[in-house]
Amino acid sequence: MTFLSAALDRVKPSATIAMTARAAALRAEGRDVIGLAAGEPDFDTPDHIRDAGMAAIRSGRTRYTGVDGMPELKRAIANKFRRDNNLRYDPGEITVGSGGKQVLFNALVATLDPGDEVVIPAPYWTSYPDMVRLAGGTAVMVETRPEQGFRMGADELDAAITDRTKWVILNSPSNPTGAAYGDGDLARLATVLLRHPHVWVLSDDIYEHLLFDDRRFATMAAVEPRLRERTLTVNGVSKAYAMTGWRIGYGGGPETLIRAMAKVQSQSTSNPCSISQWAAVAALDGPQDFIDSSRKAFQRRRDLVVERLGRMHGLTCPRPDGAFYVYPSIEGCLGLTSAEGRAIRTDVEFCEALLEETGVAVVPGAAFGRSPAFRLSYATDEDTLVAACERIGAFCEGLR
Incomplete structure (x- = not known):
C-alpha cells in the first residue's frame, strides 16, 4: 500500500x-x-507599483481580505476589462487568485468530474494537461502545425468535441509558440462552439500585451458575446507588469462559476497576499505607457x-x-x-x-x-x- x-x-x-x-x-x-x-x-517591477506595495505594508494593509480578492482590486480589474477588452464584469463576476495558475486550477477543480474532457491545442503550456488530470478530467490534445501558425482551426476543434467535452483552452498569444488568434480565427472557432452549448471556453490571456507587428489583441468573450456566459477570461499582472513574484492572477466569468471557484479557493489558500493585491491595483489603474x-x-x-x-x-x-x-x-x-x-x-x-x-x-x-x-x-x-x-x-x- x-x-x-x-x-x-x-x-x-x-x-x-x-x-x-x-x-x-x-x-x-x-x-x-x-x-x-x-x-x-x-x-x-515599475517603481509606482513597488511603491504601492510598500505603502500597503507601512499603512498596515496586511490583514485577510475577501477570499477571492478585495473590492478595490476587483473594481480595478473590472475597469481593465472594460478599457482594454470591451468586456463588462460586475465584481461578483471577478475572481482573484495567487497567480493565473491558481485561477485556472480553481476553474478546473470546480467543474470537472471523472471522464470529463478538456480540449487543448498542442503545443501547450506544460501545466494545462496536468491540471486537468489532477482535477479528474481527461486532456484531449489537438495538434497544430507551423504552416497554420500553430493555430487550431474550426474543423479540428469540431472533430475533438464529444459529449464529454466540458472546456476548450485557448492561450493567445501562446506559450510556447507565441501563436496568436485574431478576430477572424476566434470567430471561426466560435461558430463551432455555438453548435455545442455544453462546451465552455477557458481563455488564458496572460500574454495579452505582448503582441508584435501591430497585431490587435482579441479574446473570445469580446469577439462573440453570445459565448460570454460560458467563457472564463483569465489574465494577471505577471508578464505585462513584470510582477511574476507578486503572484496575482484574475478572471472574469459567470457569477455561478466564480462562486464555485471561490469555494475551492476558500479551502486551499484563502485570499491572495494583501500587499500584492494593493500593488496590482496600482498596476492596473496606474500608467500603462x-x-x-x-x-x-x-x-x-x-x-x-x-x-x-x-x-x-x-x-x-x-x-x-x-x-x-x-x-x-x-x-x-x-x-x-x-x-x-x-x-x-x-x-x-x-x-x-x-x-x-x-x-x-x-x-x-x-x-x-x-x-x-x-x-x-x-x-x-x-x-x-x-x-x-x-x-x-x-x-x-x-x-x-
Whole structure:
C-alpha cells in the first residue's frame, strides 16, 4: 500500500522548473550557464507599483481580505476589462487568485468530474494537461502545425468535441509558440462552439500585451458575446507588469462559476497576499505607457533570435506573433551525434546535450506536446541572447 495519492501518477513534474533547476546546479558548480528556460520578464517591477506595495505594508494593509480578492482590486480589474477588452464584469463576476495558475486550477477543480474532457491545442503550456488530470478530467490534445501558425482551426476543434467535452483552452498569444488568434480565427472557432452549448471556453490571456507587428489583441468573450456566459477570461499582472513574484492572477466569468471557484479557493489558500493585491491595483489603474516600451524590446529580441536561429544547421525557427518565446524545430538534428559524443535521438537529448556541452538551458518540446523542438525564452538582454545563440550555433555545427 502506497502512502502517496494515485492522482500524482497522472501528472509529471514541470519540465521548465526541472531544466531551470539543472541549470542552477551547474551554475553552483562554477559552470558558465545561460538560462533561457524560464518564462520571466527581466525588467524590474515599475517603481509606482513597488511603491504601492510598500505603502500597503507601512499603512498596515496586511490583514485577510475577501477570499477571492478585495473590492478595490476587483473594481480595478473590472475597469481593465472594460478599457482594454470591451468586456463588462460586475465584481461578483471577478475572481482573484495567487497567480493565473491558481485561477485556472480553481476553474478546473470546480467543474470537472471523472471522464470529463478538456480540449487543448498542442503545443501547450506544460501545466494545462496536468491540471486537468489532477482535477479528474481527461486532456484531449489537438495538434497544430507551423504552416497554420500553430493555430487550431474550426474543423479540428469540431472533430475533438464529444459529449464529454466540458472546456476548450485557448492561450493567445501562446506559450510556447507565441501563436496568436485574431478576430477572424476566434470567430471561426466560435461558430463551432455555438453548435455545442455544453462546451465552455477557458481563455488564458496572460500574454495579452505582448503582441508584435501591430497585431490587435482579441479574446473570445469580446469577439462573440453570445459565448460570454460560458467563457472564463483569465489574465494577471505577471508578464505585462513584470510582477511574476507578486503572484496575482484574475478572471472574469459567470457569477455561478466564480462562486464555485471561490469555494475551492476558500479551502486551499484563502485570499491572495494583501500587499500584492494593493500593488496590482496600482498596476492596473496606474500608467500603462511602459508596457509598450517593454513590448518593443521583446519584439527586437524576437527578431534577433529568429534571424540567428534560422541560419543554424538543422534548425527551423517560425516567427512568433507574441509572448517571449521561440519554438524552433530540431528535426534536422535528429540521428546525429554531438561534438562530445552524445546521441541526438530526441529533443530531450538535444536539450540535455546543449546544456551539458555549452551551458545553454532551454526546454525540450516533449514537455509542450510537440516534438522535435525546443522552447527558448528571450526574456533577457540582447547581449546574453547573442552569446546564447553563438553557443547554440556552434553546438549545431558540431553535430555529425
